[in-house]
């Protein structure tokens with residue numbers, strides 16, 4: 001007699017690794033970290049029109065201790081860089097970073113001494129989302145790319 005007949009309920013078998021990957025990619029919690037105009041598009045993404053909840057990533061957390069994704073949305077000033085790094089360090093592992101927009105990724109139009117020319121100089125970046133600003137759909141696409149990356153991460 002098969003397992004399903006013995007238990008009289010449907011049974012799904014999988015590996016622990018696949019289950020952990022599924023859980024991690026399906027409940028990404030971003031830390032609140034809007035720095036400039038890109039943050040407006042990030043907020044729009046979490047509202048009903050774009051509804052990032054469809055991808056399990058709508059629960060923005062004010063505490064880095066409860067977050068596993070940092071979306072750097074906007075230009076990063078040199079004064080702000082140590083703060084960003086400290087918040088990143090306070091996030092528990094595993095954690096990921098999305099660099100949103102031209103300013104966060106390469107400094108954008110702010111090619112000057114006050115702006116960090118790429119947030120990857122301060123924290124490791126998993127996904128870069130281009131644009132000035134990227135539309136909410138672009139950021140959702142970035143989150144889907146991150147989910148694929150999480151799914152391929154060996155435990």
Ligand code: SF4
Pocket residue numbers: 036037038073074075100101102103104108131132133134
């Ligand atoms: S990329 Fe454009 S929209 Fe985003 S922070 Fe820079 S100037 Fe603002």
